[in-house]
Amino acid sequence: MPEPFSGLIDEKSYRRSVDYTLRRGRFGLLHSFQGRLVVILVLFTGAAGAFDSLLMESGLNLFWRAFVFLAAVSLALALVNLPSALYSRFVIEEEFGFNTMKPLLFFADLAKQLVLGAVLLLVVLGGIHTSRILFRQWWWLAAWAFWILFQLLMMVVYPTLIAPLFQQVPAxxxxxxxxxxxxxxxxxxxxxxxxxx
Structure with a gap:
């Protein structure tokens, strides 16, 4: 055990912490490789372009095409990452005794994330679309200002309204x-x- 930790933590807890960190690090590398593989498949198979062409033929206006496209991509990525999230939570963290979440709560949180993500996506796209309509050639400047204001608002809204939906924040x-x-x-x-x- 390193000298700075002597007297602060016992040998068993220290080794357990090191093993957990190494295990999470190795799994993180594997998960990162998986993400890059998905990006390569999307780029070289033309799946994104084909889906966009399909949406253009659907008759939806630009706003709803953008929403459906981004929402579908986000949902697809969530499904791709689901096995890794389940393994990390219910195998690795369970093995080291750090998991306090039940499967039902996990999927309930996932459902809330998807719904909340769709709502926030509507707000962001709505702001950008409104900027295009109202400010014409200066729409990009208005959209940038909206994005800055949105981020500032989220700094207030997230800890007060959003975070409590997913975790208890007791006094x-x-x-x-x-x-x-x-x-x-x-x-x-x-x-x-x-x-x-």
Missing amino acids: LGRRLSENQTGKPCKQERGLPIGAFS
Whole structure:
């Protein structure tokens, strides 16, 4: 065990942490290779172009063609990545005792991600499409400004409205109400003030 960790963590926990990191790293490389392989297949088979041509023949306007195309690509990538996500969560993390999620919750979160992704995609495409209509030759500048405002808004909306949909964010209460010496800390709105002093 490295000297800096002596006295902070026992040998067994340290080895377990190292093994977990190495296992996740090796699996990450395999997953990265899988993603690149999918991109190569899409580029060299012409699947994206064929799907776009099919949408153009459907009679949909530009807005809905863009939405259907991007939504279909996102759904396809989600399905491709699903086996890797399941293996990572329910095999690797389960093996090391880090998994606290049940399969039902996993798929419920996945469904919420897909619905939320579709809603956000509609908002972004709606802003860009509106910029094209209202600002004509300056639409690209208006779209850029909209994108900046959207990102700023998401910085507020995500932690307050979106993140709680997927994970519990409890107030730091009794479990963190004592510092390392075991003495109670003063609390303000659930946050142990003394824990950071």
